[in-house]
Amino acid sequence: MEEQVHHHHKESFVSKYIFSMDHKMISKQFLVTAIFMGVIGYFLSLFFRLQLAWPDEGFEILNFFLGDRWAPGGVLDSNAYLAMVTIHGTIMVFFVLTGGLSGTFANLLIPLQIGARDMASGFLNMLSYWFFFISSVILVISLFIESGAASAGWTVYPPLSALPQAIPGSGLGMTLWLVSIALFIVSSLIGGLNYIVTILSLRTKGMKMTRMPLTMWAILVTAIIGLLSFPVLLSAAVLLIMDRSFGTSFYLSDIYIAGEALDYIGGSPILYEHLFWFLGHPEVYIILLPALGITSEVISTNSRKPIFGYKAMIGSIIAIGFLSFIVWGHHMFITGMNPFLGAVFVATTLLIAIPSAVKVFNYITTLWKGSIRFTPGMLFSIGMVSNFITGGVTGIILADATLDIVVHDTYFVVAHFHVVMGVAAIMGMFAGVYHWYPKMYGRMMNKKLGYVHFWLTIIASYGVFLPMHFVGLAGAPRRYYSNSAFPMFDNLVDLNLIMTFMAMLGGIGAAVFLFNFFYSIWKGQKAPQNPWESNTLEWTTPVEHIHGNWPGAIPEVYRWPYDYSKPGKEEDFVPQNVPLEPGEEEH
Amino acid sequence: MSYISLLVCLLVVLIVSQLLRIYKITSDISGRREEDLDVESNNRIANYMMLFGVALVVSFFWLLYKYHHIFLPEAATVHGAKIDWLMNYNLYLVSIVYVVFNLLLFGFARKYKYKKGVRASHFSHSNKLEAIWTVIPAVVMAVIIVAGIFIWNEINDQPEDPDAIKVQLYAKQFDWTARYAGTDNELGPSSFNFISGTNPLGVINETIYKNQLTEVEANIAKMKDDLANKVMGNTEHTELQDKLDRLERTRVRIYGFDAKNDVYSNSADDIVVKELVLPVNKEVDLIINSRDVIHSVWIPHFRLQMNAVPGMTTRFKFTPTITSKEMKAKTGNPYFTYVVMCNKICGASHYNMRMEITVVSEEEYADWLASIDDFSTKLKKLTAQN
C-alpha cells in the first residue's frame, strides 16, 4: 500500500476546475452538468403539461421560449409536443439519472469510501466527464435545429426514428440524438470500467469486500451491469445509423410511405426493440441501484442503527443485477411475440420482485427501534423508499402479460416508471446531495430550505403521479398530444389540471433546492469534519480538499461500516478505522 | 408578461437571500449549527411524517371514491371479462401492499424518532425474519404468475371457432382501414408493392398486377424524361434520380410476383371499409398489419391491444359480448361508441387515429355486409369510370 503523502503542486485554473483529473472535482462537474440538464428537462415537461391541461390554448410563455415555429400563437405544435416528450425522457433517463447520479456519487465516493488516493485512472475519469459534457451539449443543440429534435419517443423505435418522411424530427434531430447517445455510452463505459477497477483493486488495508458500505456494492454492480448492457445499445444505435444513412435493412421491411414503396426488405423493427430493451431494462436498475445504495447509507446513519440484513442487501443487489438481464421482454408483451416466450418473461419479471421486496423490508426494519434524526438527506431517503414501494407494486401488474394488454402504453406505465424510477431515484440523488454536500463543498446546506424542498417535492410528485395511475386505468394512451378525438376521455380534464398544477409546485420545490445549492457553495456554514457522525471513511478526510484525499497515510479498516449504537460503546457510532478492542466481536 | 415574471423571480431570490442572511446571523450569535439535532423540530417532522403517510393513504381512497367513474366500463368481450377479473384481484393485492407498507414506513419514522436518553437497538439481522420475507413474496408471485399465464395462453391460442370472422386491420399514418374476408372467409394476397391511391392495402389480382405495372412503367418513363430534359437544381436532380432508382427496384419486385395465380381470386369478395361492424357473440380473428411505422391497435372496451408492425403480421382473436346499443344503455351515455385508437407513437397525428366499431346483432351484421360493394365490384366500377 502506498504510504507517502502526495505533495501539493500549484495548479492553474484550467487544470483545477476544467480539465481536472481529481475525482472530487470531476464529481462536482458531473453534478452541476446534471443539474443544468435537469432544469432543461423539467421545463420541457412543463411545456407539454401545459398543453395536456389546457389543450389548444395559447401561452405566451410557450411562444416566448419556443417561437412561432414550435408554438404559433403560444399553442404547442403537435410535432414539437413529441419532440419535448422525447428529449425530456432522454435527458432525465440518461443525463440526469444515469450520467448525473452515477457520475457524481461514484466519483465522489469510491476513492473516499474504499480508502484510495484517487480513481484507478484519473485521465480516463476526466475523459468520461468530457464525453458526457459533449454529448449533453449536442443533445441540447438538437433542440434548436430547424427540422426539430428527435421525436420518436425516448425509446426511438424504428421505422419512425429511421424515416424523416414519417416525422420531421427523424431527420437531423435524430442524427444528433444518435451521436449524442453514442458519446454518452462511451462516457459510461469508460467511467464504469474505471469504477470497477478502482473498487476491485484499490481498497485500503482491511477493506474486505464484506466491509464495504452498501453504496460501494450498489455502484460496483451498477457499473458491471452498465458495462455489459450499454454496448448492446451502442450496437442497436449503430445498426439504426446504418439503416438511416447507408441503406441497410436491419430494422426495416415492406414499407410504403409518402407515396412510394421503399427498398427495405427483410429487416424487423422488433429486432431493434429486443436490442433496445436488453439495455433498457438493466438501465432502470443502473439508475435505481446507486439511489438505493445512497439510501442505505443515509438511513442507517440517521437511524443510528446498522442497516438491517447487510448480507441480504448485498445478495439482493447481486440478484437484481443478474435478473435485470433476463426480463427485458416485459416491454414487448404485445408486439406479437411468441406467447410462450411472453410467459417466460412474466416469470422472470416477477422473480425480480423478490429481491426488491427484501430490500424494502430491510429498510423498514432498519428504522424499527432506531433513533431517527430527520436531516434533509434522511427525509429524502424515506421518500425514496416510499416511492420504491408505491412504484414497485404497480410493476407487479405490468409484469403480468395478461394485464399488460390493458395498461401497456397507457398513462399507467408512465405513472409506474416515474414513481419507481424517476421520483425514487431523484429522491435518492437529493438524499446524496444533502448528505455529502459537506464533503463536496466543505459547507453545509441550509436545513430549513432542505425541509421545504422535501415537502414540496414529495407532495408534488405524488400529486402528479398518483392521479396518473387513474388516468391510465381509464385507458388513456401515452404520447397523445390531445385527447380531443376521443370523447370518452373528456372526464380526465380535472385530473390533468391537478397534475399540471402539481408539476408546477414541484418546480417551485426544485427552485428552492437550486437556490440553496448555489447559495451554500459560497455562503453556507463551514462544515465540520464528520457532521452526521458517520462511520465511513470519507469522513476521516479533511474538509479542505487535497489531492490524494488523506494528508498522511490512508487509514486502515478494522470493522464494517454499520457499527451504530453498538452495545458497550460510549458513542453511538464507531468509525471503520477504529481498531477492535480486545475481545470485541466484529459484528 | 415574461419580463414581469422574470422580475418577480429576481425579487423572490433577493428576499430569500436576505432572510437567509438574517437566519445566518442569528445562528452565528446563538451558536446554532446546521448539523445539530434540534429536538423540537425533529419531533415536529416526525409528526409530519406520520401525517403524510396517512394523507397518502387518504388521498388514494379519495381519488378512488371521486374518480372511479373514469375507469373503463365493463369489458365487452369474453377474454376481457377474464382480464378484468384478474386485474381486480391484482389491484386489491397491490393496494393493500401499498397502504400497509407506506403506513409502516411513515409510522416507524414517527415512532422511532430520536428521544433523549434512548439508544437505538443494534439489531442487525435475523435469518428467520429474512427467510420469511423472502418466501412470502415468492409464494404470492408464484400464484400470480400461474393465474396470469392460464389466461394469457387462452388469449393467445388459435381461434376456437373454425369459422371465426377474419378481419384485417391495416394501419397507416394516420388512419385505419379494415378488410373483411367475405363469403369464402379467406383474405386475398397483398403486398406493399401494389399500394396505390385506389388500392390502399396493396391487394393483388390480375387486373391490379397489370395496372400497377403499366403505371410504374409510365412513371419511370416520365422521370427519365424529366431527368434528361427538365431544368433543375443539383439536389432536386439527385432526389429524382434516387426516386427513379427506387421505382425501378419496385418494378423488379413486381416482376417477382406471378401475373396470374389461383389465390388472387380470394380477394374478389373481400370488403374494404373504414369502420368495423361486428356481430355480437361471434368470434373474430383480427389480422393486423401496418404499411409504414409501428402502430398499435388499442380497443379499450374490448381489452384488446396488439402492435401493428410493418413487415409482419400480428393477430388477436376475440368475441364481442355486448352490442353497442346495450352498452349505451349500460353506460347511460347515448353517444357511446366503441373505438379503435393507436397506441404506439407514430407521428404528428398519432393522437388522431380513430376508427369506430359498432357491435350489432347477427341480422344487422348480415344486412350491413350485403349493403357494401365487395372488392371486385368496386374494381369494376373504378375501371368503368376511367
Ligand code: HEM
Ligand atoms: C418490482 C418490480 C418491477 C416490475 C415487476 C416491473 C415491471 C415492469 C413492466 C412489466 C413494465 C412494462 C410495462 C409496459 O410497457 O406496458 C415496466 C415498465 C417500466 N419499468 Fe418496471 N418493474 C419493476 C420495477 C421497476 C423498477 C425498479 C424500475 C426502475 C428502476 C422500473 C422501470 C420501468 C420503466 C422505465 C418502464 C417503462 C418503459 C417504457 O415503456 O417506456 N421498473 N415495468
Ligand SMILES: [Cu+2]
Ligand atoms: Cu423493464
Ligand SMILES: [Cu+2]
Ligand atoms: Cu398510429
